[in-house]
Amino acid sequence: MDYLEGLNPPQREAVVTMDGPMMIIAGAGSGKTRVLTYKIAHLIANGVEPFNILSLTFTNKASREMKERIVDAVGDDAKNLWMGTFHSVFARILRFEAEKIGYQSNFTIYDSEDAKSVIKGVVKDFRLDDKLYKPSVVLSRISSAKNNLISWRAYEQNNDLRLEDEASGRAKIAEIYKEYAIRCFRANAMDFDDLLFNTSVLFQQHLDVLNKYQSKFKYVLIDEFQDTNVTQYFITRKLAARNRNICVVGDDAQSIYAFRGANIQNILNFKTDYPELKVIKLEQNYRSTQTIVEAANSVIAHNKNQLEKNTFTQNAIGERIEVFRTPTDLEEARGVAQSIQQAMIKDHIPASDIAILYRTNSQSRALEEALVKLSIKAQIFGGLSFYQRKEIKDMIAYLKFVTNPKDEEAFKRIINYPKRGIGPTTVNNLFVKAAENKMGIWDIVANVRKFFGGRVATQVENFANMIKVFQMQSEQKNAFETASFIAKNSGILRELYDDKTPEGKNRYDNLQELLNGIQGFTDDPEKEDKSLTTYLEEISLITTQDKEDVSDAITLMTIHMSKGLEFDYVYLVGMEENLFPSQMMLETREDLEEERRLFYVAITRAKQRLYMSYALQRYRFGKTIMCDPSRFIDEIAPQYISMRRSSISEDLGPGSTPGFSNFRSLRQQPSNFIRKAVKPKDDRPFHPSNTDNLTIGQTVRHTKFGDGKVEKISDEGLDRRAIINFEEVGKKTLILTFAKLMIL
């Protein structure tokens, strides 16, 4: 069969082994995702029904691309695969089963802004200090509880958590968690973490439901397994418990979401949970040059906590990693832009094969501006997504409220937008009345005459009648017809149309774009259900990673978002202490190791060329600060990098930055900075040699310790060790089975 030809022997073995638990923990670029894709194709080609296969990926975009490949290999049948992110797949299951756990199937999905707004309300009602109980801080605490399977009841009773909260001065988190959960439930709303947490509750409490999905999902496959959290792991283990056909692929060296509750422990548990596990090793990297692969290996070797594995490549040696320093962050941006321009013109690299990666979203602005000046089209992932813009959220709040009139966050957005004379006091009174009567907000609003009189009642009643008309529309019409009707009759369209400022014009266009998008949804012949509820679910789960690719633009994104992707040229900017590694990740060894794994992810995105840069001064937090180069630069074995600085612009002063390729090599321009670029005696990229016949007197190279002479060899077999006298660090005893040495 065609697809089996593009696989090496272990990859092929992984693909053709259909049944039983399997785990592939292997380095970046070794074809894990490719194996997963072909394995699904293979299952289908061998008679497994696509709807019996569940495949979980990191982004919706990744799953779309996988699906396309599978369709190419085995045909249209593959469209019925259950494929997507954990969130999207479990949202879909919860839609079917919501009533079992007390929700209605039209539940709303709260994004983090909605969630924070609910928390803000709770903090206010509890009369707590909102500087201490910042919504984002409280939410992340609640979120990590949910990702670790801890309900608000369990949280209340958990001593460790209580002590932690007391120590941080936030003793009331447990109470906020409880009230937050109650309010979300009352609003028939789930936040992102609830989509996972409630699925786990569903499977725990309803064995009949669990049974159903266990027999449905005969095969479960998970990509980026290292970043699954406890709750996700719990769910998938339950699902796979009957058939035990579960295949996970990942790389412990790329685990970068510990802060979100992702847990490397899952990799270790997997072996205990499935003693009959088949483990497959993939060691050949097909993505990057030898230099990049070896540089990445030399970096990750600094981490203590990691599983032993090898990665090599047969690709070309490639160019060294170029490290640039510039006087300021603006010049860094300019230098990067110019270097990209040259890559496109001189090296003929298409824009879509070039990426700039950074540690934090705030770094993108200077880069964007520099690229615009050179007319280089850029696509920025992250930041505010289309669906988070105010005018879009307002319109969507209407759609959400019409489908789920319990949604209090949506209600607050639209009750007086466009203005209809219903002020905050009235809104507050409505909520108070709802609380007194133990009713939802819509129960009060829809029957306002029973509770209030006068002018207020008339205005609220008008609003309620309008919503009722919208509800009737949505029951009879498809999503697009309903949405256009609402846009016109709510007054939103008029409001934006009348605003003739450039921003107003922009907002109007955005609203039109939203409507076009809804039309696209209802016109799509592949969508069976064209209702508003289904549409809303789809867009609630769109993440900023999921943008459609613009073909002639370069990519700008954070390193976190770049996971799983690859580009010919990668520019890694802001290689400075306190930025990368981030200031917040310097406290413990674990944090620093996580940050180093992030560095490993960044390096391994590059196929052909990798550039790194840092500035001596950077504008951050409203002022200019001095920066030191990142310690990570030092951690790359020196033979893989070449150091440069923008000497021309430093000589001529700011404003005259040439492209990086014009920078003079540091080696021609000695300075104290050169110490990092010790020129190795031998330029060959690092290749571990077979040390079976290593003899005394030979010179060897070690990625961390540098070059040294073998002085003594002792013991046999697995214990065979050598004492090596390294030029720089002195004598070390190394166990030869583990030590990677290159004989010079």
Ligand code: ATP
């Ligand atoms: P990451 O850890 O970064 O997610 P990965 O292990 O998932 O990486 P893939 O993205 O599947 O790696 O593969 C990396 C690149 O190597 C892709 O371009 C893929 O098509 C290619 N590749 C993988 N295996 C082979 C092979 N046997 N022959 C040719 N190309 C391959």
Ligand code: MG
């Ligand atoms: Mg992958």
